[in-house]
Each structure stands twice: as C-alpha cells, then as structure tokens.
Amino acid sequence: MKRKVEMKLEQQRNQKENRGRLLVKCPDKPGIVSTLSTFLLNHDSNIIESSQYSNDPENGTFFIRMEFHCENLMKKAEQIEIDFEAIAATHSMDYHFAYESERKKTAIFVSKEPHCLMELLWEWQSGDLDTDIVVVISNHEDARELVESLGIPFHYIPANKDIRKQVEQEQIRLMEEYDVDLLVLARYMQILTSDFVSRFQHQIINIHHSFLPAFIGARPYERAYERGVKLIGATSHYVTNDLDEGPIIEQDIERVGHRDNVTDLKKIGSRIERRVLAKAVKWHLENRIIVEDNKTIVFQ
Structure with a gap:
C-alpha cells in the first residue's frame, strides 16, 4: 500500500514537471490558433487543454489559454520561450508562459474576521490551492494560534x-523576504496606499461584500437589513488604486428574505465571501485570468 502511494505521488510530480501553460492576448485575425498549435507541436508538446475568446472577430482582441505537456519541459523551457519571441513580435502578442512545477508563494493579510483566512487554509491543506502559503500578516493577534x-x-x-507608511515599509520588507508572488486580502480592513499597490500590480486579490456602493462604510449589514435587501453577495477583484474598483475576478449572490435577521445576513455573507475568494485565488494560481483594461477574461 505504501509503495502504491509513493508511486502515485511520484507520478503526480512527474506530471507537474512536464506541464506548462501559455496565455496570449493579441489582435484578432485568422490563423492565431494554428500558429500557436504548430509552435507547440514543433517543440514536442501535446495540448491537453485550450480555451479561447475574441471580443470582436473584426478588429477585436483575441485571448487564449493553452495547457500543454512536454517531456523534460524544464530543460527545454528557456529555449521554448526564446523561440516564441519571434512569433510574439510578428503577431503583436502579450504572452506569459507558466510551469506547474514552479509553485507560487502566497501571503495572506487578515484583520479580525477569520472566515476567509480559514477557508484558504482549508483549501490549501486539502491540496486544492496549488501554492505555498509562506506568511500571514495581521493588524490583530486573533489568528496567530x-x-x-x-x-x-x-x-x-x-x-x-497615522502610521500607514511605516507599516507598509515593514510589509514590503516581508513580501521581499518571503519572495511572495501573490498577496490575498482575506478581510484585511486597512486601505493600501498607491505606493504599495503599484509594487504588486495584478498580484493583490481582495474580497468585499456586495453592498458597495449602496452601503459604504460602517455597519453595512445593519443598513442593508433596514432597507430590506433581497440579494446579498460578494465580489473578489484585483486591487488597484481605485478603491474596490479593480478588475473583477468572481462574484456570487444568495437570495434572502424578511425572516433573515442581521445575524443571518452576516452568516450568509461570510459563506459567500469564503467561496468567492477561494475561487478567485485558485483561478489566479492556475493562470486562468487575463486582465484587459479594468476587466478580466477568466478561463474556467
């Protein structure tokens, strides 16, 4: 039995070692898919997943995500990327190669509410978040244990x-120390400055309730209850310098009724926030997102 488990783990490691992803954004025109497929074929790669989208087949923008298998990929990766530069230049492509064997390092920021943090830790423990959670930073001690x-x-x-600048200097130092690739705000109730955000463009994911902009500020659930809202939900997005207005990755809602009190609304809202944030983080880690202006293309 032990031998079978070891063989399975070894097989999984080998699969990751030989799997890559290619994300491309370029002007739409005939032949892009053929060009990319032929390139991968000529580099001994087999496409195992492909998803594409055009926002306008006439003079629009074309987006594609391709996942491929290639024996001894990590020995060939550098040459593959060098060879791809000519194709990218010819077709005006923005592109990114990623490799499953290179696990991203994630930091989580949290304040007092632990539900989103706990969801991420559970997903990580169960193997559903393919990342190393290398550090958790908080402005409260509640989550330490x-x-x-x-x-x-x-x-x-x-x-x-009053001390935001000094705080962010220490946070940036820790991000560099732990070599962080992704920063997740799991209900971190502090505003980040533009200097901080600019250092981590499209590397910070946030979650917030769905009452914005109708109920900005304190006690949103209480005010929503007083208005008799019928739908509540959550939005996960990349952080930009426009507060809570970055490119949206995922959203979800649940219907509520007059029998639901404020406590019920908060519980339902927390449940939605947990699953929405976990999905957004997972899709980022799997390189399923392309940012276009202030929106996202998500290949689910």
Missing part, C-alpha cells in the same frame, strides 16, 4: 492611518 499551529509564520503589525 490558528496560523502557527499549521507551521506558517505569523507577523503581527499594528496598523492605522
């Missing part, structure tokens, strides 16, 4: 608007 029990470093950094 939970995080450290899993062997993840926890850093408590008190934060408020």
Whole structure:
C-alpha cells in the first residue's frame, strides 16, 4: 500500500514537471490558433487543454489559454520561450508562459474576521490551492494560534492611518523576504496606499461584500437589513488604486428574505465571501485570468 502511494505521488510530480501553460492576448485575425498549435507541436508538446475568446472577430482582441505537456519541459523551457519571441513580435502578442512545477508563494493579510483566512487554509491543506502559503500578516493577534499551529509564520503589525507608511515599509520588507508572488486580502480592513499597490500590480486579490456602493462604510449589514435587501453577495477583484474598483475576478449572490435577521445576513455573507475568494485565488494560481483594461477574461 505504501509503495502504491509513493508511486502515485511520484507520478503526480512527474506530471507537474512536464506541464506548462501559455496565455496570449493579441489582435484578432485568422490563423492565431494554428500558429500557436504548430509552435507547440514543433517543440514536442501535446495540448491537453485550450480555451479561447475574441471580443470582436473584426478588429477585436483575441485571448487564449493553452495547457500543454512536454517531456523534460524544464530543460527545454528557456529555449521554448526564446523561440516564441519571434512569433510574439510578428503577431503583436502579450504572452506569459507558466510551469506547474514552479509553485507560487502566497501571503495572506487578515484583520479580525477569520472566515476567509480559514477557508484558504482549508483549501490549501486539502491540496486544492496549488501554492505555498509562506506568511500571514495581521493588524490583530486573533489568528496567530490558528496560523502557527499549521507551521506558517505569523507577523503581527499594528496598523492605522497615522502610521500607514511605516507599516507598509515593514510589509514590503516581508513580501521581499518571503519572495511572495501573490498577496490575498482575506478581510484585511486597512486601505493600501498607491505606493504599495503599484509594487504588486495584478498580484493583490481582495474580497468585499456586495453592498458597495449602496452601503459604504460602517455597519453595512445593519443598513442593508433596514432597507430590506433581497440579494446579498460578494465580489473578489484585483486591487488597484481605485478603491474596490479593480478588475473583477468572481462574484456570487444568495437570495434572502424578511425572516433573515442581521445575524443571518452576516452568516450568509461570510459563506459567500469564503467561496468567492477561494475561487478567485485558485483561478489566479492556475493562470486562468487575463486582465484587459479594468476587466478580466477568466478561463474556467
């Protein structure tokens, strides 16, 4: 039995070692798919998943995500990327190669509400988030015991608007120390400055409730309850300098009724936030997202 488990794990490692992803954005015209497929074929690669989209077949923009298998990929990757440069230049392509064997490193920022953090940790423990959670940073101590029990470093950094610059200098230092690829705001209730955000373009994912912009500020659930809302939900998006207006990755809703009190609304909202954020993070880690202006193309 032990031998079978070891063989399965070895097989999974080999699969990752030989799997790559190619994301492309370029002006739409006939022959793009053929060009990409032929390129991969000529480099001994087999396409195992492909998804494409054009926002206008006449003078529009074409988007594609291709996942491929190639024996000894990591030994060939550098040459593949060099060879692709000529094709990219010919077709005015923005592109990105990613490799499953190169696991991204993720940092999580959290305040007092733990539900989104706990969901991410559960998904990570179960193997459904293909990343290394290398650090958790919080402006409260509440989550320390939970995080450290899993062997993840926890850093408590008190934060408020009066010391925001010093706080972010320490946070940036930690991001560099842990070589972070992705930063997830799991209900981190502090505003990030433009200097901080500009260092991590399209690398910060946030989650917030669906009451924006109708109920901005404190006590949104109480005010939504007083208005008798019938739908509540959550939005996950990349962080930009426009507060809560970055490219949307995922959204979801649930219907509520007059029998649901404020506590019920908060519980339902937390449940939606957990699953929406987990999906957004997973799709980012799997290179399923292409950002176009202030929107996203998500290949699910």
